[in-house]
Amino acid sequence: MPTRVVVLGAGFGGLELTTILSDTFGDAIDIVLIDKSDSFVFGFSKLEVMFGRQLPADAHHPYRDIVKPGVRFLQTTVRAIDPVARHVETDGGAFDADILVVALGADMDPAATPGLVEGGHEFYSVAGAEALRDVLPRFERGPAIVGVCATPFKCPPAPSETALLLHDYLTARGRRQDAEISLVMPFGTPVPPSPATSEALLAAFAERGIRYVKDRLVRALDPARKVAVLNDGSEMPYALFLGIPTHRVPGVVVESGLAVDGWVPVDKRTLATRFPGVYAIGDVTSVGTPKAGVFAEGAAKIVAGALIAQLRGGPQPGPYAGAGSCYVEFGHQRVGRVDVDFLSGPKPTGNFQAPSEALVAEKIEFGSSRLQRWFGHGPGVTT
Numbered sequence: 001m002p003t004r005v006v007v008l009g010a011g012f013g014g015l016e017l018t019t020i021l022s023d024t025f026g027d028a029i030d031i032v033l034i035d036k037s038d039s040f041v042f043g044f045s046k047l048e049v050m051f052g053r054q055l056p057a058d059a060h061h062p063y064r065d066i067v068k069p070g071v072r073f074l075q076t077t078v079r080a081i082d083p084v085a086r087h088v089e090t091d092g093g094a095f096d097a098d099i100l101v102v103a104l105g106a107d108m109d110p111a112a113t114p115g116l117v118e119g120g121h122e123f124y125s126v127a128g129a130e131a132l133r134d135v136l137p138r139f140e141r142g143p144a145i146v147g148v149c150a151t152p153f154k155c156p157p158a159p160s161e162t163a164l165l166l167h168d169y170l171t172a173r174g175r176r177q178d179a180e181i182s183l184v185m186p187f188g189t190p191v192p193p194s195p196a197t198s199e200a201l202l203a204a205f206a207e208r209g210i211r212y213v214k215d216r217l218v219r220a221l222d223p224a225r226k227v228a229v230l231n232d233g234s235e236m237p238y239a240l241f242l243g244i245p246t247h248r249v250p251g252v253v254v255e256s257g258l259a260v261d262g263w264v265p266v267d268k269r270t271l272a273t274r275f276p277g278v279y280a281i282g283d284v285t286s287v288g289t290p291k292a293g294v295f296a297e298g299a300a301k302i303v304a305g306a307l308i309a310q311l312r313g314g315p316q317p318g319p320y321a322g323a324g325s326c327y328v329e330f331g332h333q334r335v336g337r338v339d340v341d342f343l344s345g346p347k348p349t350g351n352f353q354a355p356s357e358a359l360v361a362e363k364i365e366f367g368s369s370r371l372q373r374w375f376g377h378g379p380g381v382t383t
Contacts, residue, residue, distance in 0.1 A: 004032065009105055009282070015040065021308075025311070033071055050129040081256035101278075104253060106248065106291055108247065110245040114219075118221075119226070147218035154291040160205075164330055181209070188214050194340060197338045217230065221241060253284060264285045270316075290326075292326060298321070322342035323339075324339075339351045339353075
């Protein structure tokens with residue numbers, strides 16, 4: 001019987017891992033890829049949809065399009081994980097794995113912030129971003145806040161991108177002069193590992209009249225008074241609140257015993273959990289990198305290399321470096337890029353490439369190349 005690899009979650013990490021294993025082993029391996037969704041959505045597509053730059057249907061890439069040797073995709077919900085036995089229970093049946101890879105990401109919990117569900121909006125879920133597509137055209141004037149409600153959160157540059165794109169959105173509709181935009185962030189600078197990126201973002205905020213509120217979190221909203229309450233007790237009025245909600249490890253992972261202190265601990269070099277034959281990659285872990293797709297993809301490559309070495313023989317891959325490139329929307333139809341390395345040195349480092357039209361094209365190619373690799377086709381990815 002071929003080795004069975006069960007992969008829970010079909011985001012960047014799950015898709016990259018299954019692709020590498022399929023390309024290497026073909027039908028000689030049995031890969032079961034499980035996700036509760038019917039389609040993949042890039043994180044950056046949520047902003048595209050939210051600001052009306054991409055149709056919702058065009059942001060969804062159906063998993064039914066995956067046709068790869070040795071891979072079965074199953075759309076179902078994971079109900080129980082036994083990491084000792086490497087046994088998984090789902091609504092679509094039970095699976096025993098020789099190798100189990102947990103890549104279930106992070107769940108959004110807007111209700112964890114009092115008043116957010118009743119008085120604000122979140123844009124980190126696909127549903128939240130799609131709902132804002134109808135909300136934003138009705139915003140006419142007043143204070144607009146982009147606020148982080150808890151840490152950690154996915155894609156640390158995204159709140160800054162949202163503030164800049166909101167500026168462009170309101171400017172194009174002739175409403176910018178009637179609105180104030182503030183960004184509430186838990187960091188002293190927008191992208192701490194890269195001072196140059198932070199300086200460029202702060203300069204962009206100053207140029208556009210965007211207020212940067214540093215070292216603060218939004219702890220609650222008071223919808224009746226239309227104020228956001230920060231973690232130092234201060235208040236900020238709002239007419240529009242765009243929140244980055246609390247992130248949590250999925251409940252099924254907590255119940256499995258895999259999580260410790262909120263997330264799944266792994267060996268930083270190999271992504272192995274403390275359970276033999278069980279790995280975890282991406283946002284579900286506490287590996288020490290940002291919760292972003294490019295880092296999940298990098299982790300998947302390390303795990304794939306380890307499995308290839310185990311099944312075929314040969315050297316193990318080098319340690320996971322926690323390195324990746326993040327594209328940063330600066331508005332004005334310009335995109336920057338920050339190349340960050342979190343684990344290979346004594347401290348995180350980041351190199352910045354200034355916003356340009358060339359990087360807009362590069363970001364589009366980044367998306368299209370993944371779709372071609374994972375799905376075997378390249379439908380349009382716009383920015």
